[in-house]
Amino acid sequence: MIPMIDWLIFSSLLMAVGAYGVLTARNGILVLMSIEVMLNAANVSLVTFSAYSTELHGYPDAMGQIFALASMTVAAAEVAIGLAIFLVLYKRHDSIDVTKINILRW
Amino acid sequence: MMIDYAWLIPVFPIIGFLIISLVPKKWLIWEGGAPYIIGMSTASFVLSILVIIDVLNGHTLTGPDSPRMTWLSAGSFELTFGIWIDQLTAVMLLVVSLVGTLVVIYSVGYMHGEGETKRRYYAEIALFIGVMFGLVLADNFVEMFIFWELVGLCSYLLIGFWKHKPSAASAAKRAFIVTRVGDIMLLSGLIILLRYVGTLDFSELFAEGSLEGSGMSSGMATLSMILLFGGAIGKSAQFPLHEWLPDAMEGPTTVSALIHAATMVKAGVYLVARSYPMLVQTPDALAFIAIIGGITALIAATNALVAVDIKRVLAYSTISQLGYMMLALGAGGLIITGLMHDGGHDGLGAGYSSGIFHMMNHAFFKALLFLAAGSVIHAVGTNDMLKMGGLGKTMKITSITMLIGSLSIAGIPPFSGFWSKDEVLASTFHAFEDAGSYSTVFLILWIMGVATAFMTAFYMFRMWFMTFTGKQRSDAHAHESPVSMTVPLMILASLAAVSGFAFFIGRGFFSFMSDSISSTIGSSVAVEAIHPLESLGEIFTSPLTYASLIVSAVGLFTAYSIYYKGAFSVSRLASGVTGKLQKLLAERYYISWFYDAFAYNIIYGISLVADIFDRYVIDGAINGMAWLSSKSGAFIRRSQTGQVQNYVAAIVIGGCLLLLFLIVFEWGEW
Numbered sequence: 001m002i003p004m005i006d007w008l009i010f011s012s013l014l015m016a017v018g019a020y021g022v023l024t025a026r027n028g029i030l031v032l033m034s035i036e037v038m039l040n041a042a043n044v045s046l047v048t049f050s051a052y053s054t055e056l057h058g059y060p061d062a063m064g065q066i067f068a069l070a071s072m073t074v075a076a077a078e079v080a081i082g083l084a085i086f087l088v089l090y091k092r093h094d095s096i097d098v099t100k101i102n103i104l105r106w
Numbered sequence: 107m108m109i110d111y112a113w114l115i116p117v118f119p120i121i122g123f124l125i126i127s128l129v130p131k132k133w134l135i136w137e138g139g140a141p142y143i144i145g146m147s148t149a150s151f152v153l154s155i156l157v158i159i160d161v162l163n164g165h166t167l168t169g170p171d172s173p174r175m176t177w178l179s180a181g182s183f184e185l186t187f188g189i190w191i192d193q194l195t196a197v198m199l200l201v202v203s204l205v206g207t208l209v210v211i212y213s214v215g216y217m218h219g220e221g222e223t224k225r226r227y228y229a230e231i232a233l234f235i236g237v238m239f240g241l242v243l244a245d246n247f248v249e250m251f252i253f254w255e256l257v258g259l260c261s262y263l264l265i266g267f268w269k270h271k272p273s274a275a276s277a278a279k280r281a282f283i284v285t286r287v288g289d290i291m292l293l294s295g296l297i298i299l300l301r302y303v304g305t306l307d308f309s310e311l312f313a314e315g316s317l318e319g320s321g322m323s324s325g326m327a328t329l330s331m332i333l334l335f336g337g338a339i340g341k342s343a344q345f346p347l348h349e350w351l352p353d354a355m356e357g358p359t360t361v362s363a364l365i366h367a368a369t370m371v372k373a374g375v376y377l378v379a380r381s382y383p384m385l386v387q388t389p390d391a392l393a394f395i396a397i398i399g400g401i402t403a404l405i406a407a408t409n410a411l412v413a414v415d416i417k418r419v420l421a422y423s424t425i426s427q428l429g430y431m432m433l434a435l436g437a438g439g440l441i442i443t444g445l446m447h448d449g450g451h452d453g454l455g456a457g458y459s460s461g462i463f464h465m466m467n468h469a470f471f472k473a474l475l476f477l478a479a480g481s482v483i484h485a486v487g488t489n490d491m492l493k494m495g496g497l498g499k500t501m502k503i504t505s506i507t508m509l510i511g512s513l514s515i516a517g518i519p520p521f522s523g524f525w526s527k528d529e530v531l532a533s534t535f536h537a538f539e540d541a542g543s544y545s546t547v548f549l550i551l552w553i554m555g556v557a558t559a560f561m562t563a564f565y566m567f568r569m570w571f572m573t574f575t576g577k578q579r580s581d582a583h584a585h586e587s588p589v590s591m592t593v594p595l596m597i598l599a600s601l602a603a604v605s606g607f608a609f610f611i612g613r614g615f616f617s618f619m620s621d622s623i624s625s626t627i628g629s630s631v632a633v634e635a636i637h638p639l640e641s642l643g644e645i646f647t648s649p650l651t652y653a654s655l656i657v658s659a660v661g662l663f664t665a666y667s668i669y670y671k672g673a674f675s676v677s678r679l680a681s682g683v684t685g686k687l688q689k690l691l692a693e694r695y696y697i698s699w700f701y702d703a704f705a706y707n708i709i710y711g712i713s714l715v716a717d718i719f720d721r722y723v724i725d726g727a728i729n730g731m732a733w734l735s736s737k738s739g740a741f742i743r744r745s746q747t748g749q750v751q752n753y754v755a756a757i758v759i760g761g762c763l764l765l766l767f768l769i770v771f772e773w774g775e776w
Contacts, residue, residue, distance in 0.1 A: 019754075019758055022751070022754050023751055023754060023755055023758065024751075031750075098749075098750050098751060099749060099751070101748075101750070102747060102748030102749050103748060104746075104748045105746055105747050105748025105749075
């Protein structure tokens with residue numbers, strides 16, 4: 001069986017990749033995609049802890065998997081809203097370059 | 107029992123004040139609403155008389171069972187408004203209601219030409235009378251202090267009634283500020299009492315041994331009593347805070363009459379008399395009161411010798427007579443304290459009673475003198491006695507009533523001033539015999555008192571002869587004043603002539619007054635009743651009486667020969683040593699000058715420093731804080747770039763730092 005730590009390392013790497021995407025991407029769609037990657041990194045962690053629950057504290061626990069499902073639902077809704085925002089932004093500014101959109105500054 | 111309705115006495119004039127202040131102009135009927143005020147003050151007068159009859163029949167409202175209502179309560183401290191009526195209150199009620207009513211009636215004639223401002227005048231007069239009633243009826247020091255301050259406010263408003271005159275405005279401010287110095291002392295004294303005794307109710311403070319029983323050291327008790335007297339120094343214009351009263355002559359003469367006879371300055375005498383049960387526990391404070399009173403009597407009398415303003419002569423004579431009252435109260439209290447240890451004695455309450463007696467008589471003859479002076483000023487149009495003269499022919503009623511007042515204040519029998527002034531000097535002399543360690547002081551005070559009696563007779567008749575006899579020195583067509591002015595004069599003149607007879611009518615004034623302290627000072631000091639006829643005999647067999655009578659007569663005769671006969675020209679005194687003395691007196695011993703210099707240089711200097719401190723240090727600190735906030739805000743807001751990725755970077759860096767922190771410090775491993 002694959003040791004638990006490998007899954008967690010994988011999850012961390014996935015999170016780092018997502019964060020890098022959010023911080024560097026100029027295209028709004030890419031930012032959204034990177035956020036999805038980060039969310040899924042978290043889901044991997046949750047499922048891992050659920051799968052290894054018997055070894056961790058002696059009884060099976062499905063809570064992590066339930067959380068993962070819930071977070072996927074939230075992610076789907078979030079993407080819908082995010083895409084809608086970018087659609088409006090594109091209509092107003094002819095661009096979805098996040099570095100050019102700074103109307104919420106001081 | 108009418109005494110149960112005594113709380114209505116102050117209510118009537120205050121209702122009058124509200125009516126005049128609030129109703130539309132067309133409802134004021136006549137003379138700016140004077141009928142309302144005359145009606146209300148007459149109602150108070152009638153009710154006062156009924157209450158006084160109850161008191162004469164032996165009913166009083168004192169002690170813890172007097173009617174009261176709770177105003178506010180905080181923990182164990184409860185502030186109540188109540189009514190306290192004893193013999194002293196009865197005398198005050200008589201004085202305030204009678205003089206107040208007569209002054210209001212007199213005002214109808216005197217203020218006739220004032221036009222629109224009459225409304226304000228009558229409203230303020232009504233309030234003045236009402237709050238003075240409140241003051242004398244109060245049953246605790248907090249209530250009394252509230253009315254005390256209101257009296258000060260009303261006197262400020264009325265002294266500055268002719269506010270368009272800069273001298274009146276500044277006199278009003280001066281009266282307010284100088285009496286405020288006294289008020290602060292009074293308040294400090296009350297705070298000490300509250301701190302130690304835990305209450306300001308008369309019924310508890312006036313219990314026997316209330317000060318020592320509360321764990322006060324005798325020094326602290328004396329200090330609190332002297333501070334309490336400080337309030338009276340300010341209010342009753344005692345040395346060294348007496349200079350506001352002559353300046354207060356800037357107000358209408360009716361206001362002066364009210365202030366001098368009934369309301370303002372009598373409040374200080376009332377305070378001392380009211381505090382007697384506490385004062386007799388502190389002999390040193392009583393000696394202080396007597397000394398201040400004696401000094402005041404002498405100094406003010408010397409000032410009156412050279413004054414040429416008819417109202418200023420009267421103002422100085424008021425200060426001087428108030429000094430007499432304080433002297434009598436202090437001396438009488440010392441006799442009581444001395445005898446509290448040695449057992450009973452005849453006429454224990456004599457000093458106290460003679461002070462109150464003099465206050466009552468003074469109220470009548472001083473109101474009379476002021477109203478008569480007002481009548482003269484009304485006719486001639488000036489206060490300057492050098493421009494009067496020869497008015498006796500045209501103003502018969504005024505000149506005769508004023509003569510009665512002058513004879514009375516000069517202490518010529520059988521007019522009222524004789525009886526009380528003689529008793530004041532007699533109790534001072536008794537204090538010299540009985541007061542132990544203070545006896546030398548009281549001998550000096552007695553000599554000062556006799557000298558004052560001489561000067562009083564002299565300056566009063568100097569005034570009378572200068573005003574009513576000799577050649578007319580102005581071209582004004584003087585005429586007798588209207589009826590509303592002469593009738594109060596005649597009433598007051600008859601009172602000034604006969605009020606001294608209260609001394610031996612019935613039980614006699616002194617045993618009546620002694621009841622008010624024997625009920626509060628405690629049973630161990632039974633104040634013995636003095637048989638009136640017996641004391642009458644005592645007066646006319648005592649050499650002291652003849653001493654004071656002779657000096658008064660000499661004073662009168664000196665004034666007669668100088669100002670009527672012209673046997674001696676005063677102008678010859680205008681140079682050399684006497685000229686210097688004259689200047690010193692005319693400049694009021696430079697006390698006023700000293701206060702001005704003190705205020706301008708020291709206080710103004712301190713104010714300037716305080717102003718600079720306020721402007722640059724306090725305001726600087728506050729403005730600096732504001733400046734710092736706005737500048738730092740301007741700097742920090744640059745971090746809100748609006749760039750989403752900057753925020754995300756901050757979140758990521760913050761998360762990483764938190765993680766690092768947890769790893770290093772919390773889990774302790776790497």
